[in-house]
Amino acid sequence: MILVFCELKDGKLRKPSAEALSEGRRLADASGSKVGALFVGASTAGAADATKYGADVILTCEAAHLASYSSDAFATAIADAVKSKSATVLLGGATAMGKDALPRVAARLGAGYSGDVTGLSMVEGKLQALRPVYAGKAFATTSFSSEVQVATTRPNVFEAVEKPGAGVMESLPAPAGDFKAIVKEILAKGTGKPDLTEANVIVSGGRGMKNGENFAILEELADALGGVVGASRAAVDAGWGLSHGMQVGQTGKVVSPTLYIACGISGAIQHLAGMSGSKYIVAINKDPEAPIFKLASYGIVGDLFEVVPELTKAAKALGIGAHH
Amino acid sequence: MKILVALKQVPDTETKIKLSADGRSIDPTDVKWITSPYDEYALEEALRLKESKGAEVTVVSLGGDSVKDVLRNALALGADHAVLLKSDASDPLAIASALAAFAKDKGFDLIMAGNKGIGGDNASVGPMIAELLGIAQANVVVKLEIGEGTFRAEREIEGGTEMVEGSLPAVITAQKGLNEPRYASLKGIMGAKKKTIEELDGAAPAGVTSVLNMVMPPARPEGRKLMGDAAQQAADLFSALKDEAKIF
Numbered sequence: 001m002i003l004v005f006c007e008l009k010d011g012k013l014r015k016p017s018a019e020a021l022s023e024g025r026r027l028a029d030a031s032g033s034k035v036g037a038l039f040v041g042a043s044t045a046g047a048a049d050a051t052k053y054g055a056d057v058i059l060t061c062e063a064a065h066l067a068s069y070s071s072d073a074f075a076t077a078i079a080d081a082v083k084s085k086s087a088t089v090l091l092g093g094a095t096a097m098g099k100d101a102l103p104r105v106a107a108r109l110g111a112g113y114s115g116d117v118t119g120l121s122m123v124e125g126k127l128q129a130l131r132p133v134y135a136g137k138a139f140a141t142t143s144f145s146s147e148v149q150v151a152t153t154r155p156n157v158f159e160a161v162e163k164p165g166a167g168v169m170e171s172l173p174a175p176a177g178d179f180k181a182i183v184k185e186i187l188a189k190g191t192g193k194p195d196l197t198e199a200n201v202i203v204s205g206g207r208g209m210k211n212g213e214n215f216a217i218l219e220e221l222a223d224a225l226g227g228v229v230g231a232s233r234a235a236v237d238a239g240w241g242l243s244h245g246m247q248v249g250q251t252g253k254v255v256s257p258t259l260y261i262a263c264g265i266s267g268a269i270q271h272l273a274g275m276s277g278s279k280y281i282v283a284i285n286k287d288p289e290a291p292i293f294k295l296a297s298y299g300i301v302g303d304l305f306e307v308v309p310e311l312t313k314a315a316k317a318l319g320i321g322a323h324h
Numbered sequence: 325m326k327i328l329v330a331l332k333q334v335p336d337t338e339t340k341i342k343l344s345a346d347g348r349s350i351d352p353t354d355v356k357w358i359t360s361p362y363d364e365y366a367l368e369e370a371l372r373l374k375e376s377k378g379a380e381v382t383v384v385s386l387g388g389d390s391v392k393d394v395l396r397n398a399l400a401l402g403a404d405h406a407v408l409l410k411s412d413a414s415d416p417l418a419i420a421s422a423l424a425a426f427a428k429d430k431g432f433d434l435i436m437a438g439n440k441g442i443g444g445d446n447a448s449v450g451p452m453i454a455e456l457l458g459i460a461q462a463n464v465v466v467k468l469e470i471g472e473g474t475f476r477a478e479r480e481i482e483g484g485t486e487m488v489e490g491s492l493p494a495v496i497t498a499q500k501g502l503n504e505p506r507y508a509s510l511k512g513i514m515g516a517k518k519k520t521i522e523e524l525d526g527a528a529p530a531g532v533t534s535v536l537n538m539v540m541p542p543a544r545p546e547g548r549k550l551m552g553d554a555a556q557q558a559a560d561l562f563s564a565l566k567d568e569a570k571i572f
Contacts, residue, residue: 069486071451071461096481100463103448106417107455112532113416115446128536133445137341138350139539146532180460181490184476188484195482244466244501245480250337250442251361251500259571270337276541280569282561298564299549300557310558318562320572 001085002028003036004055005078005092005102011046015198016093018053018160020153023120024091025054025163031122035165036085038172040077042067051167053160058167059085063174069097070182075104076175082109082148084172089127091120094152102152111148116254118157118277127151135250135273155198156256157277193228196248201227201259204248204275205235208264208285208304212240217308218263224315230255232265249274261311263304267292284308325379325470327370328432330423330449331398332360332441333391341540348535359394362438365498368505369468370436371402377470379433380404384426386411386419386526399516400508406519411526415533416444420452422528428457432493434475439464439497450497460490466501 004024006017013021021037028035036057037050044060051058061077078101082090090105092098094116106113118139119130127149129142196202203222205215218229230253231246248255250270260278265271267283267290275281276295283296284304293299300307335341336356344351359367370381382405383398385391395406409426413419427435435457440447447463454461462477466485469476473492478485480499508516550557550564565571 071454075455096464096479096486099447100451100461103416103446103451104455104461106448107420107452110417110532113446113448113452114533115448131445132541133538134335134341134350134443135445136541138343139541140348141536141538142533143536144533179490181462181488181494183486184489185487186481186484187478187487193483198482244499247500254445259565259569268338269340273337276544280565280571281544281547293547293549295544296547297545297569298561299547300561301549302554302557306554307557310554311561314555314558314562318566318572320562 001034001036001087002089002091003038003082003085003087005090005098006037006039006047006050007093007095007097008039008041008044008046013046013049014093014095015160016095016098016153016155019155019158020091020093021050021053021055022161022163023153023158025165027089027120027122031125036087038078038081040066040074048167051165052162054163054165055167056165058169059172060169061172061174063177065177066174068183070179071100071104072180073175073177074101075108078105079108080175081172088148090148090150092152094154098152102150106150109148110146111150112144112146114142114151116154117151118154120151132254132277135254135270136276137273154256196228196230196246196253196255199228199255199257201225202230202248202255202257203227203261203263204230204232204265205263206232206265207234207238209235212242215242217305217312221261221308221312221315224312225320227259232271233268262292263308265292266290267295325373325377325433326431327373327379327381327434327436328427329363329367329370329381329383329398329403330435330437331363331367331383331385331394332438333357333385333387333394334360334441334443337361337442343538343540347537349538357390357393359397360438360441362440362442362498362500364505365500365502366436366438367398367401367403368503369498370434371506372503373470374402382407384409384423386413386422388412392521395521396516397508399519400512401506402512406521408521408523409526410523411528413526413528413531414535415531416446416448417452418528418531420449420456422526423449424453424456425527426524427453434470434492435495437497439499450495454495457493460494462488462490462494463497464499465496466499468496468502
């Protein structure tokens with residue numbers, strides 16, 4: 001069985017989980033295997049959503065003491081499910097939770113692990129993973145020699161395909177509640193906007209923005225496009241009061257949106273590494289020789305303080321954000 | 325308190341990657357090697373705990389003789405002991421196993437590292453060490469408080485942070501924002517030259533993953549420049565995004 005660790009948010013299947021599940025379905029079809037979707041928590045209402053993306057079996061591990069995420073308790077629940085179902089492949093979205101729990105599960109099972117993969121295949125019954133290394137400066141194909149093979153799928157790369165499975169529900173016993181560590185509080189920014197790693201549209205600013213206040217024009221454009229705002233390392237390190245979480249690049253977030261608009265970013269190697277997986281890149285820069293133009297699908301040589309407001313105006317006139 | 329900080333030597337982030345003739349690794353020629361930036365945050369946090377609470381800081385790295393540079397730099401910054409685990413392991417589980425075997429029974433209260441090495445980018449060695457030692461973990465941490473046998477760690481999640489509480493010993497992996505790493509003083513650099521780096525056999529088990537091949541990223545399709553004034557460029561961009569890219 002191919003087991004997929006799934007996450008719910010507000011009773012709905014998270015998009016990175018739907019993507020991992022769809023990829024699990026595709027691999028199972030290619031190798032004549034079954035797909036199990038695993039949910040862990042105090043309530044797994046909404047788990048039936050997994051049927052839509054091809055789950056043959058929906059496994060729920062439900063207990064009041066699993067209301068908050070605990071790396072050791074969740075790792076136990078997931079590892080126990082792998083063992084009880086004799087699963088050979090374990091997948092999950094490369095989310096904050098997936099990246100925290102699945103390496104721990106892999107270590108418990110003596111299993112190979114590949115994080116943030118962008119491609120998967122089954123070769124002679126074994127998983128092979130394609131993944132960016134050096135933040136996307138190169139791509140490596142990883143093979144596994146362990147019996148169980150574990151991978152997390154990078155959000156926004158695999159397509160969530162609706163392909164109904166049997167969706168037979170089965171509940172699993174929950175692990176005991178003696179945690180070594182547990183989440184006590186979620187300190188959300190509460191913007192309701194997607195994370196950079198999951199965003200479809202990113203408007204990013206660099207040193208050319210001149211100060212932190214000027215990022216307001218990027219916020220306006222991002223809002224008009226239904227996107228979020230990112231920043232280069234130069235901008236984050238400039239002391240403009242930008243949060244580190246906004247940084248895109250090799251020492252920040254590696255992103256793969258449909259549209260990446262780089263404003264006043266020259267294109268340092270470490271920045272290009274973090275955003276070169278974007279489907280379409282728009283670069284706005286005064287310097288026609290800026291390295292960012294080498295990657296740009298559409299280049300605009302000009303003053304971003306003139307161009308960005310025009311883009312916002314044009315986006316609003318077309319009512320583009322409404323489609324997102 | 326005893327703190328272990330695991331350090332990795334990686335290519336500088338401004339390095340252009342070239343592939344080796346074997347097609348499975350990067351060409352080390354002309355590469356400038358540095359301490360992985362995330363590991364620097366881990367080391368800095370350990371040094372601040374040493375200053376505020378009193379701690380003995382040991383740094384460890386896996387690899388060949390070249391990683392001594394990373395260890396020597398950590399000694400210059402204020403680490404007390406440095407250990408080189410001689411190994412050519414590259415699989416995350418093998419590396420975590422060697423580090424866990426070294427740390428076991430040595431009484432470390434905290435084991436710190438970057439949330440990922442820049443290179444393999446698996447972000448898995450930290451949580452694997454925690455599992456192999458059967459201890460708590462908090463990864464991608466931007467704020468850390470140590471109590472009496474406990475920790476509170478604020479870690480980055482989608483759209484915000486979450487507060488993880490747990491008991492020591494624990495593995496904590498650092499994220500940018502945790503602190504601002506210091507530079508080595510001349511006195512520190514001179515002092516580090518006199519300190520010894522302990523060399524041990526890394527004794528990593530056989531790996532369970534291997535790199536079959538490595539390729540450069542696919543070339544991006546040729547782009548084009550948009551002409552005219554700002555209003556014209558804006559109009560052209562959206563018609564291109566609509567008609568060619570079919571985004572909107």
